[in-house]
Amino acid sequence: MTASLTLACAWALAANLVAMLPSRDNHWTWAYVLIAIGVPILGFVTWQHGPWVGLFVMLAGMSLLRWPVIYLWRWIKGRAGAGG
Secondary structure, eight states: OOHHHHHHHHHHHHHHHHHTSOOSSTTHHHHHHHHHHHHHHHHHHHHHHOHHHHHHHHHHHHHHTHHHHHHHHHHHHHHHHHHO
16 A cells, blocks of 8 residues: 555544544534645645545545535535625
């Protein structure tokens, strides 16, 4: 396994371990940290393995951090509806 995929698997493992910890802020602080670490890893995976594997890793990350994606989608829809 290449270094980029090893890092992506370690990131996924860390995300799952963080989800098991108790949190007062519903894990939003950890979500920001995981996003900040995950974006460069995603770029590294895409650079080493191409866009299809990068897309697969991105979808896997989005399934782990689904609430930030849902809130981003709602924000985009709200901004698009407010302008028109």
